[in-house]
Amino acid sequence: MTHIDSISEYVHTCGKHARRISRVLSCAKTAQKNQALENIASHLESQIQKIIHANGQDLQSGKQKGLSEALLDRLELDSNRIMSMASGLRDIAALPDPVGQISGLQQRPSGIRVGKMRVPIGVIFIIYESRPNVTADAAALCLKSGNAVILRGGSEAINSNLAIAESIQYGLKQAGLSEHVIQVLNTTDRDAVGQLVKLPEYIDVVIPRGGRSLIERISADSDVPVIKHLDGICHVYIDDDADIDKAIAVAYNAKTRRYGICGAMETLLVAASVVEQVLPELCRQYQQKGVELRGCEKTRKLIDNVVLATDSDWASEYLAPILSIKVVAGLDEAIEHISKWGSAHTDSIITENISNADKFVSQVDSSSVMVNASTQFADGFEYGLGAEIGISTNKLHVRGPVGLEGLTTEKFVVYGDGSVRD
Amino acid sequence: MTHIDSISEYVHTCGKHARRISRVLSCAKTAQKNQALENIASHLESQIQKIIHANGQDLQSGKQKGLSEALLDRLELDSNRIMSMASGLRDIAALPDPVGQISGLQQRPSGIRVGKMRVPIGVIFIIYESRPNVTADAAALCLKSGNAVILRGGSEAINSNLAIAESIQYGLKQAGLSEHVIQVLNTTDRDAVGQLVKLPEYIDVVIPRGGRSLIERISADSDVPVIKHLDGICHVYIDDDADIDKAIAVAYNAKTRRYGICGAMETLLVAASVVEQVLPELCRQYQQKGVELRGCEKTRKLIDNVVLATDSDWASEYLAPILSIKVVAGLDEAIEHISKWGSAHTDSIITENISNADKFVSQVDSSSVMVNASTQFADGFEYGLGAEIGISTNKLHVRGPVGLEGLTTEKFVVYGDGSVRD
Numbered sequence: 070m071t072h073i074d075s076i077s078e079y080v081h082t083c084g085k086h087a088r089r090i091s092r093v094l095s096c097a098k099t100a101q102k103n104q105a106l107e108n109i110a111s112h113l114e115s116q117i118q119k120i121i122h123a124n125g126q127d128l129q130s131g132k133q134k135g136l137s138e139a140l141l142d143r144l145e146l147d148s149n150r151i152m153s154m155a156s157g158l159r160d161i162a163a164l165p166d167p168v169g170q171i172s173g174l175q176q177r178p179s180g181i182r183v184g185k186m187r188v189p190i191g192v193i194f195i196i197y198e199s200r201p202n203v204t205a206d207a208a209a210l211c212l213k214s215g216n217a218v219i220l221r222g223g224s225e226a227i228n229s230n231l232a233i234a235e236s237i238q239y240g241l242k243q244a245g246l247s248e249h250v251i252q253v254l255n256t257t258d259r260d261a262v263g264q265l266v267k268l269p270e271y272i273d274v275v276i277p278r279g280g281r282s283l284i285e286r287i288s289a290d291s292d293v294p295v296i297k298h299l300d301g302i303c304h305v306y307i308d309d310d311a312d313i314d315k316a317i318a319v320a321y322n323a324k325t326r327r328y329g330i331c332g333a334m335e336t337l338l339v340a341a342s343v344v345e346q347v348l349p350e351l352c353r354q355y356q357q358k359g360v361e362l363r364g365c366e367k368t369r370k371l372i373d374n375v376v377l378a379t380d381s382d383w384a385s386e387y388l389a390p391i392l393s394i395k396v397v398a399g400l401d402e403a404i405e406h407i408s409k410w411g412s413a414h415t416d417s418i419i420t421e422n423i424s425n426a427d428k429f430v431s432q433v434d435s436s437s438v439m440v441n442a443s444t445q446f447a448d449g450f451e452y453g454l455g456a457e458i459g460i461s462t463n464k465l466h467v468r469g470p471v472g473l474e475g476l477t478t479e480k481f482v483v484y485g486d487g488s489v490r491d
Numbered sequence: 492m493t494h495i496d497s498i499s500e501y502v503h504t505c506g507k508h509a510r511r512i513s514r515v516l517s518c519a520k521t522a523q524k525n526q527a528l529e530n531i532a533s534h535l536e537s538q539i540q541k542i543i544h545a546n547g548q549d550l551q552s553g554k555q556k557g558l559s560e561a562l563l564d565r566l567e568l569d570s571n572r573i574m575s576m577a578s579g580l581r582d583i584a585a586l587p588d589p590v591g592q593i594s595g596l597q598q599r600p601s602g603i604r605v606g607k608m609r610v611p612i613g614v615i616f617i618i619y620e621s622r623p624n625v626t627a628d629a630a631a632l633c634l635k636s637g638n639a640v641i642l643r644g645g646s647e648a649i650n651s652n653l654a655i656a657e658s659i660q661y662g663l664k665q666a667g668l669s670e671h672v673i674q675v676l677n678t679t680d681r682d683a684v685g686q687l688v689k690l691p692e693y694i695d696v697v698i699p700r701g702g703r704s705l706i707e708r709i710s711a712d713s714d715v716p717v718i719k720h721l722d723g724i725c726h727v728y729i730d731d732d733a734d735i736d737k738a739i740a741v742a743y744n745a746k747t748r749r750y751g752i753c754g755a756m757e758t759l760l761v762a763a764s765v766v767e768q769v770l771p772e773l774c775r776q777y778q779q780k781g782v783e784l785r786g787c788e789k790t791r792k793l794i795d796n797v798v799l800a801t802d803s804d805w806a807s808e809y810l811a812p813i814l815s816i817k818v819v820a821g822l823d824e825a826i827e828h829i830s831k832w833g834s835a836h837t838d839s840i841i842t843e844n845i846s847n848a849d850k851f852v853s854q855v856d857s858s859s860v861m862v863n864a865s866t867q868f869a870d871g872f873e874y875g876l877g878a879e880i881g882i883s884t885n886k887l888h889v890r891g892p893v894g895l896e897g898l899t900t901e902k903f904v905v906y907g908d909g910s911v912r913d
Contacts (some may be wrong), residue, residue: 488868
């Protein structure tokens with residue numbers, strides 16, 4: 070058997086198992102799913118030493134391969150991180166089950182009653198990179214939302230992921246659920262991914278979590294819908310009618326709270342009429358914090374030590390202590406700039422003017438549109454979703470932070486009484 | 492300029508116009524959109540003779556090309572059909588506007604208020620076949636839901652479609668809306684379709700309406716999400732605990748009310764325990780109506796003149812007076828059969844047993860799942876959507892009949908008061 074044949078046989082087997090069990094899981098009782106989550110959490114806690122040992126193997130080979138300190142940090146599991154994984158599972162168990170909710174049931178003139186029932190999507194395939202905690206988080210979100218899942222973590226975390234998978238398998242089994250509900254691929258072969266995304270008969274949706282190149286490769290190859298997160302080029306626009314104190318506080322927070330998250334502001338737009346009230350104080354704070362500023366000519370006239378911004382700056386997701394600043398004539402130019410250069414992720418207006426706020430909210434076509442709030446709020450927990458599998462920059466199905474509901478879909482349910490159509 | 496270059500220039504121009512205007516249209520007032528719909532309706536009524544004349548050209552060349560009687564009938568417009576197009580536009584004007592609805596707005600511990608706002612998708616590209624009334628219907632649904640649309644009708648209806656497009660352009664203009672809101676392609680060149688579905692920068696979703704080959708070609712070619720309708724292999728399962736009178740009435744209606752619609756039942760499943768009460772009377776009615784019966788061995792033992800059904804029957808969408816019948820042990824075998832052979836469109840159980848009904852509803856993964864109702868109810872108007880652009884057999888975004896809401900998506904809206912994240 071060739072290499073490709075054996076990978077093919079493996080992924081087809083995984084796919085078939087997942088498809089078959091997804092039908093059973095779709096009507097599993099909430100209590101049973103919660104019990105499995107609790108079992109997995111307890112088992113993880115009881116296996117801390119074993120998991121740390123497996124993780125040690127990954128760390129060692131990571132060092133040998135010359136992984137960066139940042140990557141090694143993301144890979145590392147200690148007892149706190151494992152405890153926190155377990156507590157994350159219990160948090161998901163405590164969330165309401167979205168499956169089976171019926172909305173909008175109404176009686177029609179024909180006598181039938183029609184509504185929509187929230188149901189699992191079916192089988193989800195999640196591909197992720199170095200953080201091993203994603204194995205537990207993603208498994209839990211899929212299980213709670215009634216989906217069978219196939220997980221494929223990064224090759225650098227394979228031992229950690231398989232150790233976590235043991236707890237998952239144990240927890241499922243003790244709750245009377247099949248091991249096929251959550252399958253962690255035991256290969257890091259890229260062909261396994263390439264083949265699975267070509268199998269819509271087994272996989273209903275693919276969620277790639279990781280760098281842009283991974284996401285673009287999966288999107289290009291996949292015959293299955295992809296829920297994806299591309300760039301987060303987020304803007305704050307300080308309007309003519311902004312409250313200056315709020316503007317400075319929000320713009321400072323949006324850039325500096327954390328630089329590396331997708332909701333961090335990358336470009337600040339300021340209405341010309343308030344530039345002199347806003348920029349000197351705000352830029353002083355940025356520069357004191359060590360943020361490199363790149364700005365348009367007008368910004369540079371007002372503030373020292375600002376590099377001239379080019380088009381590539383307006384198109385950049387720095388994820389770093391760098392900020393581009395542009396002075397705009399007003400709301401319309403701000404919306405125009407965001408439409409042209411933004412990534413439809415998260416954009417915020419600072420204004421006391423309700424008409425301007427409304428116009429910004431309706432015309433800016435981003436997954437999150439904010440008024441007088443920091444873009445760093447773009448997060449499933451902050452939004453009250455209880456959990457987050459990622460942030461979607463898709464337009465269809467689900468946009469913005471994706472929680473349990475984003476892992477479900479709706480079908481029509483129709484109740485009659487021997488009803489026939491005229 | 493080569494042929495492909497000139498097509499390319501044309502579709503890029505259309506795409507750019509659509510994308511640009513979609514931002515304006517997304518916040519057009521409901522009254523303005525309704526006014527445009529009313530204007531189009533009145534103009535259509537005033538242009539009946541002109542439209543019938545253009546349609547006559549299409550009919551004539553259709554006859555020359557040897558189109559079937561059925562196709563010619565679908566193509567033909569008379570004054571009744573044009574009046575009915577106009578009244579369809581007024582019906583859509585009367586529906587509530589889905590755009591701008593905010594749901595679930597809640598205050599979070601951080602002080603921000605978070606909700607979801609319903610917004611247009613953006614730019615929709617609709618490809619359809621011979622019926623020219625789709626030009627008006629599809630345009631109206633997209634306009635009302637705030638989407639710019641590019642329409643590409645069948646080549647056999649090009650003169651009719653362009654005549655209808657004149658009324659559309661007139662109506663938009665009189666309401667102060669750009670002609671680019673609704674663009675009817677003035678070419679029937681296939682390359683125009685092939686190129687547009689490769690332009691996600693301009694097009695957000697493609698809706699192909701027509702035969703399977705059209706839909707499969709578009710789905711294979713498209714780089715843009717496709718809302719599509721594939722097969723309607725619909726089942727009625729008559730359960731052990733069925734009320735026999737209801738069972739016979741529903742199963743008869745599900746097959747014979749109309750044979751050619753996607754919600755028509757194609758396979759009847761009957762629990763073994765009720766076969767002798769159900770089949771003799773029901774099959775007598777079918778055969779009297781002229782329905783050809785194909786059945787399993789057990790069916791054939793009980794009923795005369797039944798051809799032996801093969802696997803290809805279980806997989807067939809006949810759209811004709813033909814029915815396949817299978818006797819099953821009970822509910823589990825029925826669900827298994829539907830999972831294996833169905834097309835996840837519409838399936839119905841006939842039972843008085845609430846547990847069996849619940850199990851069927853939760854385990855059958857179809858866009859519409861029914862209890863004691865005819866599958867022929869699978870229709871946007873019957874469901875109360877007020878209108879229908881088609882039926883989706885996708886799992887994500889929208890399943891089943893697609894009305895105005897299916898042409899929208901949701902984004903998060905966040906309101907703060909100078910809120911910063913800790």
